[in-house]
Amino acid sequence: MKKVYESAADALDGLLTDGMLIAAGGFGLCGIPELLIDAIVESGVKDLTVASNNAGVDGFGLGKLLETRQIRKMMSSYVGENAEFMRQYLSGELELEFNPQGTLAERMRAGGAGIPGFYTKTGVGTVIAEGKEHKDFNGETYILEEGIFADISIVKAWKADETGNAVFRKTARNFNPPAAMCGKICIMEVEEIVPTGSLDPDCIHLPGVYVHRLVQGTHEKRIEQRTTRPRPAA
Template structure:
């Protein structure tokens, strides 16, 4: 089975449809699948539900899909550095399902592990808990959170081999392993495709069994907030 595709658009071929749910790895601009996001924009697919920690920044990353109004709903932990995200939410153009950050990560992990739901004390007594099942364990109240299983997962890795085994680099690991497992189909864009057997088996973060397609990308790697010390 050949998992390697020539570019992001061909890797997405046959997978996109209006109203689908996409799990997108990354945290702000760190470790985001830049090429796949741009190809999704160019495809014109719409009414998307996107599960991702946040929506990047204005006009880049997932922010590009906000510009084109292709996202209908975000499942996120915060708005971040994105004015258009905030504007669309406050104007009622965009639905947001806010999640505590750890809860979102666990929802994605649970979806990838085949766990339909789990109980957590995080969010009890807040708006996060409204409309959710409550249950007491050992004298403490917990709420039921559902696992997330996406129609498609898009992730960015440092290295990948021809079977889709992936390694992430440092903090770019963030939500990528959880998203990779949560997709019914997962596409990984990588900085380098290496021969099978090259990766240290103990250093593989996402086994290839979770990855159906892989593409080598070119990356801008923008910095969200550049901070420098005085000379």
């Protein structure tokens, strides 16, 4: 099966529809599928629900899809760093389903493992638990969270072979593996595609069985918050 495509637009061809659920990897601007996001912006698809830890920043990453009003609902843990995200949420223009970070990651992982739901203590006694099933285990109360089964997932890896076996670099590993797992179709952009068999099997973070389409590209890797020390006096 051919998995390598020439461009992000080619890799998404025939997959995008209005109203679909997209799981997006990355955390802040670390490990985000920026090329695929740009291609989704260009496609004009709308009324999207996006499951992602946050929505990038203004003018970059998922922030671009917010600016073009292509996202109807976010399933996220964090609203900060993106003024347009906050503005749309507070004004009622954007639906938001808050998830604790660990719960969101586990909902994605559960979907990828075919698990429709799981019980967790996280969120018990808070607004997160409102409207959800409660159950006691060993004297402790848990709430039921549903697995996420996305129509597609978009993720970014450091290296992958031609079958999709992937390695993520350091903190870019964050939400990418569970996001990749929970999509019915996973599209992955990478910095480098290497020959099949050249990756150490023990170092593979995501098996290629989860990956359906691959595209290699050049990435900006913008720094979200640049923090430096003053230069020492001579």
